[in-house]
Amino acid sequence: MTRNLRILLGAASAIAIAGAAAAQEDVTITVWSIDGDDRPGPSDTFSAEFSEMDNGITVDYRVVPFDEIVNETLRAYATGNAPDIVSLDNPDFALFSSRGAFLDITDMVAESDVIDQDAYFEGPLNSVMWDGRLYGVGKYTDTIGLFYNADMLEEAGIEPPQTWAEFEEAARALADPEAGVYGATLSARGNEEGTFQFLPVIQMSGGSYENVNTEGAREWLTMVKGMIDDGIMSQDVLSLGQWDSTGTFNNGNAAMAISGPWEIDRMVEDAEFDWGVTLLPTFEEGAERSSALGGFNLGIMSTTEHPEEAFEVLEYFVSQDDRLFPEFGYLPTRGDVELPESGVPLKDAALTLFQEQLQYAQPRGPHPDWQQISKAIYDAEQAALTGQMTPDEALSQAQSTIDGILN
Amino acid sequence: MRRILSSLTDGKGFDLLLVGITLIFLILLAGLPLVYNVLLSFQEVDMFNLAAFSRPWAGLDNYREIVSQPEFGLVMRNTGIFVFGSIAGQFAFGFALAIFFMAKFPFASTIRGLFLVSWVMPGLVVGAIWGWILAGDFGVLNAVLQGLGIIDETMFWKSDPALSIWAVTMANIWLGLAFNMMLLSVGLAAIPRDLYEAAELDGANGFQRFTTITVPMMRSTIGAVLALGLIYTLQQFDLFPAITEGGPANSSNVAQYWAWQWSFRIFDFAKGATVSVMMLAFVLIASAVYVWSTRAEVRG
Numbered sequence: 001m002t003r004n005l006r007i008l009l010g011a012a013s014a015i016a017i018a019g020a021a022a023a024q025e026d027v028t029i030t031v032w033s034i035d036g037d038d039r040p041g042p043s044d045t046f047s048a049e050f051s052e053m054d055n056g057i058t059v060d061y062r063v064v065p066f067d068e069i070v071n072e073t074l075r076a077y078a079t080g081n082a083p084d085i086v087s088l089d090n091p092d093f094a095l096f097s098s099r100g101a102f103l104d105i106t107d108m109v110a111e112s113d114v115i116d117q118d119a120y121f122e123g124p125l126n127s128v129m130w131d132g133r134l135y136g137v138g139k140y141t142d143t144i145g146l147f148y149n150a151d152m153l154e155e156a157g158i159e160p161p162q163t164w165a166e167f168e169e170a171a172r173a174l175a176d177p178e179a180g181v182y183g184a185t186l187s188a189r190g191n192e193e194g195t196f197q198f199l200p201v202i203q204m205s206g207g208s209y210e211n212v213n214t215e216g217a218r219e220w221l222t223m224v225k226g227m228i229d230d231g232i233m234s235q236d237v238l239s240l241g242q243w244d245s246t247g248t249f250n251n252g253n254a255a256m257a258i259s260g261p262w263e264i265d266r267m268v269e270d271a272e273f274d275w276g277v278t279l280l281p282t283f284e285e286g287a288e289r290s291s292a293l294g295g296f297n298l299g300i301m302s303t304t305e306h307p308e309e310a311f312e313v314l315e316y317f318v319s320q321d322d323r324l325f326p327e328f329g330y331l332p333t334r335g336d337v338e339l340p341e342s343g344v345p346l347k348d349a350a351l352t353l354f355q356e357q358l359q360y361a362q363p364r365g366p367h368p369d370w371q372q373i374s375k376a377i378y379d380a381e382q383a384a385l386t387g388q389m390t391p392d393e394a395l396s397q398a399q400s401t402i403d404g405i406l407n
Numbered sequence: 408m409r410r411i412l413s414s415l416t417d418g419k420g421f422d423l424l425l426v427g428i429t430l431i432f433l434i435l436l437a438g439l440p441l442v443y444n445v446l447l448s449f450q451e452v453d454m455f456n457l458a459a460f461s462r463p464w465a466g467l468d469n470y471r472e473i474v475s476q477p478e479f480g481l482v483m484r485n486t487g488i489f490v491f492g493s494i495a496g497q498f499a500f501g502f503a504l505a506i507f508f509m510a511k512f513p514f515a516s517t518i519r520g521l522f523l524v525s526w527v528m529p530g531l532v533v534g535a536i537w538g539w540i541l542a543g544d545f546g547v548l549n550a551v552l553q554g555l556g557i558i559d560e561t562m563f564w565k566s567d568p569a570l571s572i573w574a575v576t577m578a579n580i581w582l583g584l585a586f587n588m589m590l591l592s593v594g595l596a597a598i599p600r601d602l603y604e605a606a607e608l609d610g611a612n613g614f615q616r617f618t619t620i621t622v623p624m625m626r627s628t629i630g631a632v633l634a635l636g637l638i639y640t641l642q643q644f645d646l647f648p649a650i651t652e653g654g655p656a657n658s659s660n661v662a663q664y665w666a667w668q669w670s671f672r673i674f675d676f677a678k679g680a681t682v683s684v685m686m687l688a689f690v691l692i693a694s695a696v697y698v699w700s701t702r703a704e705v706r707g
Contacts (some may be wrong), residue, residue: 190654235563237653382656
């Protein structure tokens with residue numbers, strides 16, 4: 001008995017020592033991203049895969065919620081506990097790259113066999129550049145379009161709307177308060193999501209983030225306010241994020257929804273009706289188009305102790321770009337990735353549409369103070385939609401705030 | 408030397424030692440951060456000079472800019488509604504429940520204990536649950552109110568600027584109810600029963616007994632509960648991100664959430680500090696009331 005016990009103990013301590021030795025050899029790379037919070041995403045999946053490979057690098061992955069990731073990273077950076085790799089929403093990237101918080105990877109990329117700078121689309125590439133140097137790579141990109149419930153439209157004999165006037169007309173025709181069906185839904189939430197959906201409206205009416213008080217933007221706010229007041233759109237568009245807002249569309253409680261390609265997989269599962277996507281409406285037929293450029297970037301923090309190993313992790317992530325769409329419904333940020341047909345007709349049709357929409361997608365910023373500019377924009381949208389201010393008052397207030405930041 | 412040692416183990420030295428440890432603890436963990444916060448409010452701070460010690464001096468600029476923000480008045484008004492609404496609600500319901508549970512009925516103390524569940528739960532969890540209850544189109548509260556025939560139209564608790572601050576206040580009343588009830592129960596239990604018996608013999612009715620015995624005997628407890636309520640309400644933060652995010656259009660934004668937005672949304676740490684320094688004034692008043700109302704409690 002005691003002999004057995006001694007052997008067991010000996011074996012256990014041998015294992016413990018071996019384990020400690022193996023742990024010492026492994027370099028740990030910490031990766032922070034929002035992926036894996038409400039559904040599996042590329043960064044959490046690829047991190048786990050890379051970590052399981054026998055290559056001396058362990059990846060310690062942490063999910064940070066969307067609302068927290070900039071804060072957490074800033075705080076961690078200021079206190080010297082920054083992760084090695086972090087994935088940020090593209091307009092937030094410049095805050096870090098402009099201050100040298102991201103590692104300049106221009107030369108590493110030039111020597112890399114995996115990452116080819118020239119393959120990237122212009123919008124996503126611009127968001128990781130600062131002063132002509134490269135500070136990261138695009139992880140995936142997305143944009144927004146108009147989803148519609150094809151069954152409802154067909155029943156009412158309405159074509160998918162191409163202008164905002166048609167959009168309002170269709171929404172008013174399709175809304176059925178008795179049955180709890182709204183005409184349309186979108187997200188005018190008081191955070192980046194609000195700006196993400198509202199800025200394209202400003203841009204397609206001739207404005208930009210530097211010049212927000214356009215006639216089109218005022219008209220649009222008046223239109224949406226009218227729809228909320230008349231119960232054509234739920235007042236909850238002011239507090240719902242895009243994911244929750246589109247959830248009401250999937251349940252058949254809204255006839256149209258403004259959202260992006262990240263919705264497709266869930267919609268294929270959940271929506272028990274025929275649906276389609278069309279380009280974001282414009283002000284006049286054939287008028288200027290615009291859409292939001294979304295998506296996340298990956299960067300290595302300049303405080304990392306293992307830049308080579310971190311870059312290896314980054315290379316692995318980039319090498320898996322061809323899985324982004326089939327597995328996660330995200331669009332790659334580069335043009336040299338073949339997107340296979342999924343065999344689901346609705347999904348493939350939506351993909352084609354969103355790829356067309358991407359041509360009109362315009363980046364937010366890049367500007368180091370993007371958060372302040374964005375706040376001015378979503379504050380104005382909320383103030384106008386709640387009736388606190390007229391659209392003109394709200395947008396001129398935003399304009400003067402933005403002028404103060406830009407100058 | 409020996410005298411010092413012996414006074415340390417038994418005597419004035421021991422008292423001083425205890426006070427000293429507490430003081431050092433307070434100065435390190437509460438005093439210094441407080442001073443640092445006040446200092447921040449007079450400087451220009453962003454994320455990248457946050458770790459540095461010398462920063463550009465801003466004087467009173469931060470204060471001027473905060474006061475001239477268009478939402479300043481709205482945030483102050485909301486803070487007032489939230490603080491006074493919460494305290495009034497928590498105190499009134501808490502007092503009523505405390506008196507109710509003083510009555511002898513089976514399982515009275517067990518049920519009273521169950522009320523503590525609300526107080527034990529983390530604010531974010533409470534916020535998430537209330538977020539579902541208060542949701543507009545598919546919320547529990549709306550379903551109940553509509554089922555009872557009290558309202559016809561959907562109430563957008565979280566998205567209607569006229570309702571949003573009340574929605575968060577409602578959740579906070581629920582959250583703080585148990586704490587108020589427990590403290591007040593303790594106060595009630597300390598009142599000698601024979602006072603009530605004597606009053607009853609003299610023909611005092613229930614209302615008279617309440618106003619002439621319960622309330623005067625509870626004065627210091629009530630003062631403490633109200634002062635603590637003010638402090639807890641001013642530091643209540645979790646409910647805001649979980650329920651309304653201060654929106655829509657700042658209609659449910661309060662000073663403590665606004666300070667956080669300045670610091671961690673816009674990354675203007677000086678403005679965030681400025682708002683918290685302004686709040687400090689209110690908390691100091693509350694602390695003074697608390698100290699004053701508990702002055703009779705323990706004398707060593």
